[in-house]
Amino acid sequence: MACSGVCRGPGEADKIVRKAGDLTNAYVYEVGPGPGGITRSILNANVTELLVVEKDSRFIPGLQMLSDAAPGKLRIVHGDVLTYKIERAFPESLKRRWEDDPPNVHIIGNLPFSVSTPLIIKWLENVSCKDGPFVYGRTQMTLTFQKEVAERLTASTGSKQRSRLSVMAQYLCNVQHILTIPGRAFVPKPEVDVGVVHFTPLTRPRIEQPFKLVERVVQNAFQFRRKYCYRGLGMLFPEVQRVESTEKLLQLADVDPTLRPSQLSVSHFKSLCDVYRKMCDEDPHLFTYNFREELKQNKSKNQERENDKERSRR
C-alpha cells in the first residue's frame, strides 16, 4: 500500500498541526493517528476535545496511554474513517450556519495515500450536500497527500497538473498547498515527498449543480487530456446524437471546443454544467444518468436537516 509513513519526529507533526490554524478550544477529528505523533501535537495545542479514528488495532493500546495522560481530552474509536459517522460525535452547540465563519471543528490527518484520495472525493461530496463532517458548517481540513496529488488539487487553469481533482476541489473549497515535507521525514520513507493541503469550504460553491452531475461533466472532459475538450465532453451523450448535442452544449455554454481540458476554468465548467443540466431536464431520454432521482434524494435530505434544526430550536 502506498503510504506516507509515520512522522519521524515531533518537528514534522508540529508543522502539520500548526498549518491547521489556531486550535485553541477546538474539537478536532484526527483520521489515522497510528502511533500518535500528530495526536500528541494536537493535544499540545490546547484543544477541547480530540477524537481519533484508527483502523489498526495494534495502535489502540498506545493511543489509550495518551488518553490516560490527558484525561477527558482524547476519545479513541477503533474503526474505519471511510465509514465512521462523525456527524453526531461533537456537541450540537458547535454548529454554525453555512454562511457564517467556520465552526471550531477541524479535521487533520496523515493517512496512507491510497485512502486520502478516495476520502477527499467523499468529503467533497459531503461539502456539496452539507452533510457528514460538514453538518457543523464549513469544517476545515488539513490533510497530507502525495506531493503530486497536492499539486493537482491546487493546480490553476492551464497548468500541467490541472486535472479532475483540481476542478472538483476548487469549485467547492478554497484549497491551499501549504507545505511540502520531504519523504525522508517519514518512516518508512515513502518514494515521494508529501504535500500538506488545507481546505476551507466556500460559502457558495462556484458551480451550483448536484455533485454527481459536476463529477460526470468534469470526468468526461478530462477523459482525453491531450485532445480538444470537445472529444471528452462528447462522451456525455449517446453516440447517435453525439455530434449535435456536443456542439449545442459548447455553443450554449460559450466554450471554445478547441480548448484542452486543462485550459478549462471553473467558470467554464460552471457554464458547461448549467447547460448540461438544462439539456438533461429538457430531454431526460437522451441521457443515461437519472439526475432527477438524485435531486429528489438531495431535496429530502435537506428537508430532514431543516426538520432536525427546527426540532432542536424548540
Ligand SMILES: C[S@@+](CC[C@H](N)C(=O)[O-])C[C@H]1O[C@@H](n2cnc3c(N)ncnc32)[C@H](O)[C@@H]1O
Ligand atoms: C501513514 S500512517 C500515519 C500515522 C500518523 N498519523 C503519523 O503521521 O505519524 C497512517 C495511519 O492510518 C491508519 N489507517 C489507514 N487506513 C485507515 C482507515 N481506513 N481508517 C482509519 N485509519 C486508517 C493506519 O493504520 C495508520 O496508522
